[in-house]
Amino acid sequence: MNQLPMNQLETASGGKMSKIIVANWKMNGSNAFINTFFQKLTPKSPHKVVFCPPYPYLSVVSSHIKEYHYYLGAQDCHTNNAGAFTGDISAEMLIDIGCQYVILGHSERRQHHQETSDIVFKKSQMAIHTGLTPIICVGETLNDRNTKNHLDVVKQQLIQSIPQTTTPLIIAYEPVWAIGTGLTATLSDIVEMHQMITTHCQHKDKVLYGGSVTTDNASEILSQPNVDGVLVGGASLKPEMLNTIIE
Ligand code: 13P
DSSP: OOOOOGGGGBOTTSSBOOOEEEEEOOSOOOHHHHHHHHHHSOSOOSSEEEEEOOGGGHHHHHHHHGGGTOEEEESOOOSSSSSSOTTOOOHHHHHHTTOOEEEESOHHHHHHSOOOHHHHHHHHHHHHHHTOEEEEEEOOOHHHHHTTOHHHHHHHHHHHHOOOOSSOOEEEEOOGGGTTTSOOOOHHHHHHHHHHHHHTSOTTOEEEEESSOOTTTHHHHHTSTTOOEEEESGGGGSHHHHHHHHO
16 A cells, blocks of 8 residues: 555645545434533544434534534435425425535445435435535445446446536545445555546545545545545544544
8 A cells, every 4th residue: 555644634835634524424323322422522623524413313413513613414315305205304404404415325325225326416416406515425346346347337426426517516435345344445446536536527526535434544545635535434433533533
C-alpha cells in the first residue's frame, strides 16, 4: 500500500483541509444509546460531520448535534413527495424535520429492497428537487472485482443512478465486499476508482469512500487524492472511534 504522510491533509496555507465524515448508523440505536453517545462525542470538528440515524431518531439526534454544528441525514427517501405509500418517508418530510442530506442507493437497499439504479435515479431527482443533498452510493461485488469488471460496473451505476443537475452531489464508493467485513480496498484501488468516478462527475461533486473504515485506516484513506471524505458504518456507532476518525 502506497501510504501518503498525514500532512497531505494540510492545505497549501497550512490549514487543515476540510473532509466529510458521514456516520451511517443503519438500523441501530435507541434513546438510551443516543444519550450516552453524545456525552462521549468530541464537540467541535474542522470537518463536516453528518449523522444518519434511523428515521425515528432523526429529531432526537438533531437536538443533540445543533450545538456542535454537525449535519443531519436520512438513510433513504421515496421517489414521491406524498401519497398512498404506507411505510415510506418523503424528501419533503426530511427537509421539514431538519435534514440536509440523504443516503441513496446503499448496497443494502439495492440488495434487500431490490432497488435498481433507475429507482436511485428517481429518488436522487426528488431529493435534489426538494433541497436535500443526496449521498449516492455505488460499488462493485467481489465477483465484479475478481473478474476485473469493477470499473465498468461502477461506471454503469454512475450513469444510471445520477441525474443531470448543477447541484453539487456526494458520491460514495462502497465496494460491497468491504462493507461490514473488516476488508478494505487497497489505497491504490480506492485512488483508481475515485479517479474514474471524478471523471464522470461534476467538478464540484464530492467523492467519499466507505467499507470497513476504522480508526486504523481512516487517516490514510482520507489522505488519498480524490478522497473527499468517508462513509462510516460500524465504527460510527462507537463514539471513541468516531472521535478519533474525526480528529
Ligand atoms: P461498515 O463501515 O460497517 O463497513 O459499513 C460501511 C457502510 O455501509 C456505510 O454506509
